[in-house]
Structure formats: C-alpha cells, structure tokens
Amino acid sequence: MITKLISILLIILGITSCVKTPSNPAISEEFEVNYGDCLVLCEGLMGYDNSEITYINTASGKTVVEAYSQSNVGFRLGDTANDIIIENDTIYISSTIGNFIEVINLKNLKTIKRISLPENSGPRKMEIDSKYIYCTLLFESKVALIERSTLEFKGEMIDVGPQPEGICLESSGIIYVANSAYGDFNANHEYAKTISVIDINSKTEINKIEIGPNVCEVVYNPKNQMLYAAYYNLPSLTDSLGGIVEINTSDNSIGRHWRCNPFRLSLSIQGDSLFFIDQKRSDKTQTNAAISFIAFQSGIYGNLISTDNNDILYALSVSPIDGSVWVANAKNHQTNGTISQISGNSTARKIPVGLNPNCIDFVR
Numbered sequence: 001m002i003t004k005l006i007s008i009l010l011i012i013l014g015i016t017s018c019v020k021t022p023s024n025p026a027i028s029e030e031f032e033v034n035y036g037d038c039l040v041l042c043e044g045l046m047g048y049d050n051s052e053i054t055y056i057n058t059a060s061g062k063t064v065v066e067a068y069s070q071s072n073v074g075f076r077l078g079d080t081a082n083d084i085i086i087e088n089d090t091i092y093i094s095s096t097i098g099n100f101i102e103v104i105n106l107k108n109l110k111t112i113k114r115i116s117l118p119e120n121s122g123p124r125k126m127e128i129d130s131k132y133i134y135c136t137l138l139f140e141s142k143v144a145l146i147e148r149s150t151l152e153f154k155g156e157m158i159d160v161g162p163q164p165e166g167i168c169l170e171s172s173g174i175i176y177v178a179n180s181a182y183g184d185f186n187a188n189h190e191y192a193k194t195i196s197v198i199d200i201n202s203k204t205e206i207n208k209i210e211i212g213p214n215v216c217e218v219v220y221n222p223k224n225q226m227l228y229a230a231y232y233n234l235p236s237l238t239d240s241l242g243g244i245v246e247i248n249t250s251d252n253s254i255g256r257h258w259r260c261n262p263f264r265l266s267l268s269i270q271g272d273s274l275f276f277i278d279q280k281r282s283d284k285t286q287t288n289a290a291i292s293f294i295a296f297q298s299g300i301y302g303n304l305i306s307t308d309n310n311d312i313l314y315a316l317s318v319s320p321i322d323g324s325v326w327v328a329n330a331k332n333h334q335t336n337g338t339i340s341q342i343s344g345n346s347t348a349r350k351i352p353v354g355l356n357p358n359c360i361d362f363v364r
Helices: 002-013 067-071
Strands: 038-042 052-056 081-087 090-095 100-105 111-116 123-128 132-137 142-147 152-159 164-170 174-179 194-199 204-210 215-221 226-231 242-248 253-260 262-267 273-278 289-295 301-307 313-318 325-329 336-343 346-355 357-362
Touching: 038 081, 038 336, 038 346, 052 067, 052 346, 081 357, 090 123, 100 123, 111 152, 123 164, 132 164, 142 164, 152 204, 164 226, 174 215, 174 226, 194 215, 215 262, 226 262, 242 262, 273 313, 289 313, 325 357, 336 357, 346 357
Parallel strands: 081 123, 164 215, 262 313, 313 357
Antiparallel strands: 038 052, 038 357, 081 090, 090 100, 100 111, 123 132, 132 142, 142 152, 164 174, 174 194, 194 204, 215 226, 226 242, 242 253, 262 273, 273 289, 289 301, 313 325, 325 336, 336 346
C-alpha cells in the first residue's frame, strides 16, 4: 500500500526534482537574523523544487521574501519543505519530496549541510533534544534518528504507526507521534487513529493511544503536563468534525475533548491556552475559517477572529516575544501568501511572504 502511495506521488510529480547539494554557497546580499525575528517556511508547489524561507524583521517590518535563495545563490531549498526548527544558532528544515533535512546557519541563512534520508521516505515533522533530531517518515511509518554531534543519519529508526506526521517531546524522555494513516488512504489500518508513545532511552514504542481518525498533530504543555492531539477526521467525510483531545501524560488517560476542525496547534506563552486554525480542510467543502482558542482552566472554546472562505489559512504560531498570534494565508495556493499578526481580537498588520507558507518560527 505504501508503494502504491509513493507511486501515485511520483506520477503526479513526473520525475522527482534532482536537488543539488550546496557545498560552498555563493556570496550574495548580506543580512543578519537576530532575536525576535520571524522566519516563515514556504513549501512552494509540489514538483517545482521551489521551497523558500521568508525573513521578517519584526521590529522594523523589513521583509525578504526569498531570503534563502538570496543567501545561497544557485542552490535550492528543495521540494515541499514541511517543517522548521530553530535551535540556538542553527535551523533545521525537513523536505518531504527531497528526502533530506537541511541544516542552515541562523545568522546568515547559509546552508551548512544537507542530511540525506532514505529514498521516498517522506520526511515530515521534527523534534529535537540534546542528542538527536527526530523526524517522522511518512512513507516508512518510522521515526528517523539523526545524530546532532555529527549531523549524520546512520540508519537508526523507530517503528511507529501508519503514516506518522506530528511529533513532540515530553519532559521525562517520552516522544509522542501522531499516526495520521494519511487520511482516507490507510484509514482501515489497525493502528490508524493512534498516537505512538516512544521511550527515548530504549528507542522503542511502548504504547499506543487511540485518539480519532486522521490524527496529525501533538503538542506537549509543560505547564499542566498535558498532551494535546488534533485529529482532522477523514477528507471524504465532508460533514464530520475533527477535534482536539487532552491526554494526561502521567498515565496516558484521555481527558477533555473539543469537537472542531483544528489545524496548526500553538500554545500561548503562559501555557494557559491553545490557539489554532479552525477550518474544514477538504477539497469538496470550502468554509469560513476562524482563529480559535481553548482556555485550559475553564475549558472554554471560542474564536479570536473570523475570515471568509476565500482565505486558505495554512500556518499559525504564537510569538514567544509578545504573545501575538501570527497566521499565514496561502490564498489560492498559486500566488504568494501573507502573514497576519493578530493582537487581541484585531489584525495589527499584514506582511507579504512566499508561496504556500506552512510554518512560522521565531528567533528566541
């Protein structure tokens, strides 16, 4: 079945783009990334090898839409970049179709190294600790372990459920992985609807928690030691809601459950609430969207702002600097998008970014 999925993707792509590995990126216009700045990962169009990083100076408003290309003249970030992590002075980016993790110098956005992962493995989301980068492999149903000390993948992987996507690290050394089953594609798999629980020390899966169909995201909240999992439900079930489930990490028991259409979970600075895009994600149904929140103490679920059905909200992140909510609009998926900064219940500003912005991160 996985072979069939890969074949379908390759037919769509024609021939998967060949990405040249940067060795000595050419010198171009210099700019420096600093504390508080925002980096927006733009996936581009599948098959066009045009992923990009947009740089935003949050203080001055200066924006460089094609910041990676300007810093690495003659090289490309790859095809369908899917996730970004900023850790100390380094950026890590996963490329789903390129099958690699790009390692980038934070200060000048120049590539340091490209870490190759198994062919047709489909790297998706990442987590990081002092020893490893953990990356979910969509087409392998595994988590790859990349050594941070050497920036090398030596073939070490952990088996999880079908088509893993979201991943997060809990403070006691447990990793949680959302097994999406890729929506309808593998929905009848025995372990669809589950989260895999991994012990870091033994590097093995020790448990599975059943959540709901097409579970794609997991976020750990250190303040209340709860895990929050978002399931989207199946694209074919156009009238069905997904939801957010609260899990007690002390015993993996299921707690509260909010029915909604969640996407891109992000905790508040204080850890007392959760923000997310609330919009049905289906090719058959185009609906109004909202930026929604859940207040943990009261359990209240409400909306910050609403948008119309011409918007395709594609990423959300809470700024660790001032707590404002930043939301990416992919528009029609064919033209460059925008970022809206939301303070309170209003939009403070809109900023142009690249094509299909799917992740927002901040330098802290």
